[in-house]
Amino acid sequence: MFAPYPLAPGRSLIGLLAMFAAVSTQAAGFLEDSSAKVEARNVYFNRDFRDGHTSSSQGASKREEWAQGFILNVQSGYTEGTVGFGVDALGMLGFKLDSSPADSNSGLLPSSGHDPRGSVDQYAKMGVAGKMRYSQTVLKVGSMMPDMPLLKYNDGRLLPTMFQGTLLTSEEIKGLKFTVARLDKYTARDSTDRQDIRVHCKNKRYACNTTADHFDMAGVDYKFNDRLSAQYQVAKLENIYRQHFLGLVASQPLSVGSLSADLRLIKSDDIGRARAGDIDHRALSGMLGYSLGGHKVSAGWQRMYGENAMPYLDGSNPYLVNYAQVNDFAAAQERSWQLRYDYDFKAMGVPGLSFFTRYINGDHIKVPGSLAEGKEWERDSELKYQIQGGTFKDVSVRLRNSTYRSNYEKYARDMDETRVIVSYNFSIF
Numbered sequence: 220m221f222a223p224y225p226l227a228p229g230r231s232l233i234g235l236l237a238m239f240a241a242v243s244t245q246a247a248g249f250l251e252d253s254s255a256k257v258e259a260r261n262v263y264f265n266r267d268f269r270d271g272h273t274s275s276s277q278g279a280s281k282r283e284e285w286a287q288g289f290i291l292n293v294q295s296g297y298t299e300g301t302v303g304f305g306v307d308a309l310g311m312l313g314f315k316l317d318s319s320p321a322d323s324n325s326g327l328l329p330s331s332g333h334d335p336r337g338s339v340d341q342y343a344k345m346g347v348a349g350k351m352r353y354s355q356t357v358l359k360v361g362s363m364m365p366d367m368p369l370l371k372y373n374d375g376r377l378l379p380t381m382f383q384g385t386l387l388t389s390e391e392i393k394g395l396k397f398t399v400a401r402l403d404k405y406t407a408r409d410s411t412d413r414q415d416i417r418v419h420c421k422n423k424r425y426a427c428n429t430t431a432d433h434f435d436m437a438g439v440d441y442k443f444n445d446r447l448s449a450q451y452q453v454a455k456l457e458n459i460y461r462q463h464f465l466g467l468v469a470s471q472p473l474s475v476g477s478l479s480a481d482l483r484l485i486k487s488d489d490i491g492r493a494r495a496g497d498i499d500h501r502a503l504s505g506m507l508g509y510s511l512g513g514h515k516v517s518a519g520w521q522r523m524y525g526e527n528a529m530p531y532l533d534g535s536n537p538y539l540v541n542y543a544q545v546n547d548f549a550a551a552q553e554r555s556w557q558l559r560y561d562y563d564f565k566a567m568g569v570p571g572l573s574f575f576t577r578y579i580n581g582d583h584i585k586v587p588g589s590l591a592e593g594k595e596w597e598r599d600s601e602l603k604y605q606i607q608g609g610t611f612k613d614v615s616v617r618l619r620n621s622t623y624r625s626n627y628e629k630y631a632r633d634m635d636e637t638r639v640i641v642s643y644n645f646s647i648f
Contacts, residue, residue, distance in 0.1 A: 262283065265281070287328045328377070344360060370535055396440040485538070515560070545597055560576055573602075
């Protein structure tokens with residue numbers, strides 16, 4: 220509004236300074252609480268399908284690529300006031316270091332537009348999200364990497380998956396967290412295009428490209444104490460499936476060592492027009508662990524009930540204890556068990572060095588189009604070292620190896636896999 224009468228020069232200057240001070244005060248939290256971090260990630264990926272030269276219906280006998288990625292994560296603070304506003308941004312770049320048409324499509328790089336068997340030399344994707352905070356409640360709208368039981372973004376290659384939509388979290392009550400989300404688009408790990416959200420079609424369990432208008436999720440987390448917490452979530456992929464999750468995580472120190480437990484139950488059914496077909500599935504999985512010094516020994520058990528495999532979103536990871544480097548052990552009626560061993564070499568005076576190995580065995584699989592019982596197993600190992608000081612402080616190197624075998628080759632191919640990941644996280648501000 221204009222003043223009804225002209226202000227004196229002194230009063231005008233004072234008014235402008237007051238306005239500037241007010242704006243600066245409001246923006247103080249926005250700037251002071253901001254952060255910008257970058258991860259430089261170098262990935263070598265080699266997957267040998269162990270079946271020699273195969274027919275075109277099965278694809279190439281090997282996937283082998285090497286690439287360099289950069290992931291920028293900028294998070295602002297909030298403006299001052301009862302309601303605070305902020306902005307988050309994600310920027311990702313990927314560069315091809317080595318790839319050939321015969322061995323491409325590893326998931327590190329997008330396919331080349333003019334040659335589907337080749338990979339692009341470089342690619343980039345970006346996402347921005349606005350956010351608003353009132354007390355301990357935050358509303359976020361835009362691009363994000365959600366990490367929840369029924370919606371865990373995939374980060375298994377060079378660049379992670381991004382989802383687009385709305386996410387509300389509220390922690391007004393101590394120990395209690397409410398979450399509500401609606402997502403409608405995603406950008407795959409090896410893509411730059413936003414796509415309609417859809418059901419994952421691993422091993423053709425469900426028809427590929429079965430899309431939905433949106434994915435809705437609501438949940439509650441409750442922390443009873445430092446040793447016991449519980450989660451419940453319900454989600455719906457419109458006209459495809461509805462899913463319920465119930466989880467319990469507990470730990471118990473002992474006179475010698477400590478125990479840990481992680482129990483998960485997931486129930487899925489088709490809804491609406493059932494665009495992916497009939498869905499009848501329940502998953503029960505659990506992991507028990509014992510830790511002593513640098514050692515940890517764990518045992519896992521997982522069982523699929525119902526007529527179908529577990530459905531989950533494309534671009535996400537299923538929240539199952541036997542979800543591993545290659546396989547998820549979530550086929551229809553599958554039973555699987557796991558043995559795992561972890562060791563932290565800090566106990567031997569070598570901080571930054573860690574190792575784990577696990578073996579997972581699955582059977583009783585209902586194979587589509589076959590009366591035979593499906594069986595499969597996977598063995599994974601990882602050696603990781605993070606440099607603790609000097610010029611290369613915080614650089615980490617991971618060597619991951621996996622072996623997967625099954626008795627139903629037309630459904631899932633045998634493979635040996637090696638990944639070498641070198642990453643460096645640093646803060647810009």
